[in-house]
Amino acid sequence: LKYKIAEADAPFEIVWDKLGIPHVYANSVADAYRGMGYAAGYERLWQIHLSCAYANGQAAALLGERFITQDAFQRAFNVHGGHTDLPESKGDWIADAYLEGLNGYVSSLDEIPPEFLHAGAEPREFNRADIAARYRFTSWFQHKSWTEKMVLGRLMATHGVDYFSNHVLHFSEQDRNLVEELKEPLQNLDPTMINLAYPLLNIPSFSGSNNWAVTGELSESGKPLLATDPHQPFTIPNTFFYVHLNAGSWNTFGAAFAGVPYFMMGYTNDIAWGLTTGFVDCYDLFIEEIREDKSKTHSGFKPLVMQTETIDVKGQSSKEVPIQKTDHGVLLEPFMKEMGMSDSTTQKYQTSLYWSLMDQPTSAGALALLPTAKSTKEFGDLLFENEICPLVNNIICVDKESNLERYIATTTPVRKGVTGSVPLVGWEEKYKFPLAKPQQLKVEKNPACGFTLTANNDTMKETGEFYIHNFPTHSARADRITELLKEKEKFSVEDFC
Incomplete structure (x- = not known):
């Protein structure tokens, strides 16, 4: 397959071998990445479209109302990156070249692919924000350690630290003191908050590497x-998109997620x-003392940060989801109640969740x-x-x-x-x-x-x-x-x- 992308430095060639692996032969590294983007679109356009919907908190707009909670929770934590700037990068020239190839394939379509027709969707062009969101999403979903902290804190506060301290890899005397200090609110933690981590799964699946x-x-x-x-x-x-890129003396072979120019594993000549x-x-749970829309801090009570996430829903009106935040992160109990996952009344002590990439x-x-x-x-x-x-x-x-x-x-x-x-003291x-x-x-x-x-x-x-x-x-x-x-x-x- 030979194709000339409008922005390409020169024509390049894409050849699929007998195992279905694409090989891109180009005169420049930028053109090699343009070929990678084009090949990914040619093979995996629906997968890329769907993955971007998940990462951007737009799955409900594509697939329906059952994804509202997932979208709202992710957007509350800025998984999509839309609440912070999209910084310039020394690697943007590669991201741009990749997008030029990917979008070149999208613009070449003369009919809507059947996967999109089935979902009632249309292909769209992609941008830098999509790539950045995909990276953030992989960090978000791989390990929800906060769920283990919640369970461990509740069990220790209810039944005693000594019954469970040997069931956790790292535990200190300071952790023991925390459980004692937070004993009452930890005993009253709502374990169903774990459903926020896996809102669409009864039993999450795990794999190793x-x-x-x-x-x-x-x-x-x-x-x-x-x-x-x-x-x-x-x-x-x-899961992976395997590809070989060649530009003169430069060679790279490896595996990426379709839709992003990041080789998760691979090799070059060097x-x-x-x-x-x-x-x-990357997560911390905080027990917060809440009083009249304010959270307790080391210097007194501070007003909660209020924001609203607008979630588009396929076939329905968009849903406005109010979010309450402390300095640490999103308050989980009000979010649960807003999403119809809990009917509990306002508690003196509530739980906030910190994620290291949120801000x-x-x-x-x-x-x-x-x-x-x-x-x-x-x-x-x-x-x-x-x-x-x-x-x-x-x-x-x-x-x-x-x-x-x-x-x-x-x-x-x-x-x-x-x-x-275990959970930490929020004030x-x-x-x-x-x-x-x-x-x-x-x-x-x-x-x-x-x-x-x-x-x-x-x-x-x-x-x-x-x-x-x-x-x-x-x-x-x-x-x-x-x-x-x-x-x-x-x-x-x-x-x-």
């Missing part, structure tokens, strides 16, 4: 090796990288430059933009010189004095935490053992300045991978397959 890498000293070829397995279920279309879900704790602007080009990195150091620097990363992943990167680094690619609070495993200033700096999240560099790995486990244990993985999965997979990596002196490609 592994990645590991060795330096050239541990490989038969003398070159570094990396393996990454995201453990995604089989779906049609696939580097290779892979990721796992980090089970990063942080993020760009469309934030992650686009990763395949242009020549080394692990450059890759690690590109993960963060203005000290923010819109992900919640463990990422391993190795370069051709056998430099091996591991990063926790995220935006998360630096909790000192408490672990964050005490000491529980307002700064966000982690990139250097605190570049956690491993050229380990002496010659390998590194992650498997949704607690990758830091007691080694970091603060706790990052409060509710990870069991370490069994990580332990087994470690055993295997210690069994041989040299590894082959076949060993990693």
Whole structure:
């Protein structure tokens, strides 16, 4: 397939191999990304359209009223990024090139595809805000640690800390004191608030992922090796969009989400990288004392922030959803009542939810430059933009010189004095935490053992300045991978397959 996008520097070629993987051959990196965008639209236009609706809090407009709660909750927390600026990025030229290719395919359509007809929708062009929202959405949905904090706090306050303290990975004496101080409001927490995390699922499904890498000293070829397995279920279309880009001497192959120019895992001539879900704790629950539309702070009572979210609904009038916020985040009990999920009367103590990205602007080009990195150091620097990363992943990167680094690619609070495993006191200033700096999240560099790995486990244990993985999965997979990596002196490609 040859196609000339209006903005393209020159004609480029897209070839699908026998496995259905598109290969884009272009004269410039920008044109390669234009080809990637065009191929993604050609294969996955409905998937992209639907994913953008979810990320932007517009699913009810596309699919109907059952998505109203999901849309309103996400928009209240600025998952779509519409309540903060869309900053400029050094990677915007890649995002723009990708969008030119994707929108070039959309504009080439001479009829509405059947998926859109079935949904009563029409294709539309996409923009930078869509890409930024997609990244924020992946951070939002991957690990709802606040639900575990709510359950743990209620159980401990009701039945005693000692019954449950061994069931949580990190728990401190300060956490114990918090449970005692907040005993009454924790006992009265409404456990049905958890339904806000998964409003359309009776039982949420979970999956795992592994990645590991060795330096050239541990490989038969003398070159570094990396393996990454995201453990995604089989779906049609696939979760990932696999693509190869070529622009002269520059080559990239990897997996992205259709609709964004970010390679979640892949390799170039210089580097290779892979990721796992980090089970990063980016949420905090606060018990707030509320009095006449004001919340208690360390310096007295402060008026709540009131905002209204307008949710468009397919086949119906739009719905106005009032939102109440404290300095920490959205109050959950009033939201539950507004959405018809609770009929409780106004309580003295209410629960607010903090999400680390809620007030942080993020760009469309934030992650686009990763395949242009020549080394692990450059890759690690590109993960963060203005000290923010819109992900919640463990990422391993190795370069051709056998430099091996591991990063926790995220935006998360630096909790000192408490672990964050239980709800916090909303009126005490000491529980307002700064966000982690990139250097605190570049956690491993050229380990002496010659390998590194992650498997949704607690990758830091007691080694970091603060706790990052409060509710990870069991370490069994990580332990087994470690055993295997210690069994041989040299590894082959076949060993990693």
